[in-house]
Amino acid sequence: MxxxxxxxxxxxxxxxxxxxxxxxxxxxxxDLPTQIRNWWKVHELDRDARFYQERIKTIQTERQEILGNDQLREKFAREKYLMKRPEEDVFVIVDEKNEPLEK
Missing domain, CATH: 1.20.5 (Single alpha-helices involved in coiled-coils or other helix-helix interfaces)
Structure with missing residues (x-):
C-alpha cells in the first residue's frame, strides 16, 4: 500500500x-516566445545604438573640420545650403551619381 x-x-x-x-x-x-522577442529587440536596439554612436563621431569630426576653417565653412554653406552673396550666382558641378566633384 x-x-x-x-x-x-x-x-x-x-x-x-x-x-x-x-x-x-x-x-x-x-513566456518563452515573449522573452525571445524581447531579446531580439534589445539586440536590434544595441546595433542601432552602435551605428548612431559611430555616426555622431563622424559628424562631430566633420563639424570640427568645418568650423575650424573659414574657407571650408563658406564652401559647406554654399554647397549644402546653396547660400550665396547677393551679387553672385552659385553653381555646383556634380557627377553621374549626383555628388559634387570637389569634396
Missing part, C-alpha cells in the same frame, strides 16, 4: 512540475 501511495505521489509531483513548466513556457506574461 505504501509503495502504491509513493508511486502516485511521485506521478503527482512530476505532473505538477510539467504543468508548471508548460504554464511558464507558453501561458505566463513572461
Amino acid at each position: 505504501l509503495q502504491k501511495f509513493l508511486h502516485y505521489g511521485r506521478n503527482f509531483y512530476v505532473a505538477t512540475g510539467l504543468g508548471l513548466l508548460a504554464w511558464m513556457t507558453f501561458f505566463d506574461a513572461n
Whole structure:
C-alpha cells in the first residue's frame, strides 16, 4: 500500500512540475516566445545604438573640420545650403551619381 501511495505521489509531483513548466513556457506574461522577442529587440536596439554612436563621431569630426576653417565653412554653406552673396550666382558641378566633384 505504501509503495502504491509513493508511486502516485511521485506521478503527482512530476505532473505538477510539467504543468508548471508548460504554464511558464507558453501561458505566463513572461513566456518563452515573449522573452525571445524581447531579446531580439534589445539586440536590434544595441546595433542601432552602435551605428548612431559611430555616426555622431563622424559628424562631430566633420563639424570640427568645418568650423575650424573659414574657407571650408563658406564652401559647406554654399554647397549644402546653396547660400550665396547677393551679387553672385552659385553653381555646383556634380557627377553621374549626383555628388559634387570637389569634396
